[in-house]
Amino acid sequence: MNVKIQSVKFDADIKLIEFVENKMEKLGRFAENAISVEVILKLEKDNERGNKVSTIKLELPGSELFAEHKSKSFEESVDECIGALKKQLEKYKEKHK
Numbered sequence: 001m002n003v004k005i006q007s008v009k010f011d012a013d014i015k016l017i018e019f020v021e022n023k024m025e026k027l028g029r030f031a032e033n034a035i036s037v038e039v040i041l042k043l044e045k046d047n048e049r050g051n052k053v054s055t056i057k058l059e060l061p062g063s064e065l066f067a068e069h070k071s072k073s074f075e076e077s078v079d080e081c082i083g084a085l086k087k088q089l090e091k092y093k094e095k096h097k
Contacts, residue, residue, distance in 0.1 A: 009042060
């Protein structure tokens with residue numbers, strides 16, 4: 001599975017990139033036939049609420065799954081996105097049985 005990580009309005013450190021790559025490997029176990037994953041980490045101006053936005057686009061044969069979440073840390077927002085994608089993957093697998 002091809003993993004592409006992009007950071008917008010900041011430079012992601014190695015620790016964050018490794019965290020995301022680890023999570024994508026684990027997600028790959030649920031999506032055996034995944035073609036690619038695109039992760040976009042974005043920093044927004046709103047400092048009071050969570051200003052770290054993670055967007056994950058998972059490309060499957062004939063379909064794309066998408067999740068976006070905003071929180072106070074990228075780790076938390078990535079975890080929330082993965083949770084949402086797991087639910088979508090379950091529905092996708094049921095539909096394509």
